[in-house]
Amino acid sequence: MHPPESAEELLNRCRRIAGFTLEELAAELAVALPKDLKRDKGTVGQLLELALGASAGSKAEPDFPHLGIELKTIPIDAQGAPLESTYVCVAPMSGFALERFEDSWVYRKLSRVLWVPVLASRDIPLAQRTIGQAFLWRPSPAELATLQQDWEELMELLRLGQLSQIKGQHGVALQLRPKGANSLALTDALNEDGATVQALPRGFYLKTSFTRALLQRQFA
DNA sequence: CTCTGATCATTA
DNA sequence: TAATGATCAGAG
Numbered sequence: 001m002h003p004p005e006s007a008e009e010l011l012n013r014c015r016r017i018a019g020f021t022l023e024e025l026a027a028e029l030a031v032a033l034p035k036d037l038k039r040d041k042g043t044v045g046q047l048l049e050l051a052l053g054a055s056a057g058s059k060a061e062p063d064f065p066h067l068g069i070e071l072k073t074i075p076i077d078a079q080g081a082p083l084e085s086t087y088v089c090v091a092p093m094s095g096f097a098l099e100r101f102e103d104s105w106v107y108r109k110l111s112r113v114l115w116v117p118v119l120a121s122r123d124i125p126l127a128q129r130t131i132g133q134a135f136l137w138r139p140s141p142a143e144l145a146t147l148q149q150d151w152e153e154l155m156e157l158l159r160l161g162q163l164s165q166i167k168g169q170h171g172v173a174l175q176l177r178p179k180g181a182n183s184l185a186l187t188d189a190l191n192e193d194g195a196t197v198q199a200l201p202r203g204f205y206l207k208t209s210f211t212r213a214l215l216q217r218q219f220a
Numbered sequence: 221c222t223c224t225g226a227t228c229a230t231t232a
Numbered sequence: 233t234a235a236t237g238a239t240c241a242g243a244g
Contacts (some may be wrong), residue, residue, distance in 0.1 A: 039240055042225030046242085049225080058224035058243040075227080085235085087226060168236045175236090178224090184240055187222080201222085201239095208234085 001053035004210070007067055007136060010114065011199045013052050022118070023127035025051055036126050044129075044195035045073045048116055060089070062109060070109045074211060076132065077119035080219055083120060086206040090179055093158055093189035094196055101148045104155075104206050106174065110147060117215065135218050141174070143214075150174035154204070161190040163199050173210035179203030 004010040017025055022044065026033040029050050034040040048054075054063035054071050056208050063071040075083040078091045089105040117132035139147060150171035157166055157176070180201040181186075189199035 017229060037240095040225095041227045041240055042242075043242055044227095045225040058222085060223060063224095071225085085224060087224090090223060177241090180239085181221095183237075185221095185239095203223095 001050065003053045003055045003064060003066065007069065009137065010052060010064065010067065010069065011134070014114070014116065017051055017131055020131050020135050021127060022047065022129050022131070025131065033127055043126075044075075044118055044120075044150055046073075048073050048131075052078075052114075060105065060198045062112075064114075068112050070113045071116065072113055073116045073118055074215070076117045076215065077121050078119065079139070080117070082208045082211045082215065083122075083179075085175070085208055086203040086208060086211055087179070088174070091154070091176055091204055092159060092204045093187060093199065093202065095188075096155070096159070099155070101151055104151060106147065106151050110139060110206075115215070115218075133219075137214060137218070143210075146210075151204075158202075161192040161194065163189060163191065166202065168205075171207070173207060175205050175207055176202045177205050 004013060022033060025047055029047065031050070034043055037043060048071060049063060052071065055065065062068055064181040071202050072086055074086060077083055089109055092099065111177060114134055114136055118129055120129045121134060150173050152177050154170055170176060170180050178200050183200065185201055186198040187201040188196050193196045
């Protein structure tokens with residue numbers, strides 16, 4: 001699948017597959033679908049990347065670089081509420097002294113997002129989960145302000161080396177959580193003296209309260 | 221090894 | 233039962 005040439009083409013591709021079960025989509029793409037996501041947590045996202053022609057792969061870029069659009073699948077329940085938080089990007093834990101919000105990965109990835117809801121309550125077998133109506137989103141001025149405020153608060157913790165104080169509870173919309181192979185994974189970080197130490201890698205995630213509001217606004 | 225795609229699973 | 237911390241697979 002070649003990359004879509006415009007946002008409109010991308011949305012048309014989404015409309016065509018809305019209502020498909022994951023089994024149907026996998027069959028059309030001629031790829032195998034695992035029995036569940038226990039050992040294949042990224043399957044749904046990769047299926048949609050394939051179906052829609054996303055090209056960035058595992059590079060640190062939006063999925064559709066030429067359109068500046070990031071693709072996010074989001075698991076929802078029958079009421080349309082998100083079932084999981086949404087991973088955004090890894091958090092810089094060293095060497096980020098001059099970074100401004102407008103230059104951050106958080107800003108670049110969230111400035112334009114194609115949300116693809118998937119009805120994915122845990123009691124629905126993976127194969128039977130259905131793709132919902134996708135929509136293109138830009139943060140409202142208020143949402144952007146919230147994101148920026150959170151980002152600055154969280155970056156301050158990282159800059160000051162307050163590693164032990166980092167909890168998922170910081171932030172209104174964004175939070176910092178572990179993002180690594182396991183709890184033993186290590187990356188360079190700063191301690192309180194500004195020295196480089198090894199610490200658990202973290203990522204920025206969107207809290208479900210934030211994505212819930214965004215979904216409700218769209219489908220209200 | 222890092223970053224992507226995320227969800228799992230235990231805790232509070 | 234929601235939230236937090238832990239975890240899994242693949243690409244590059």
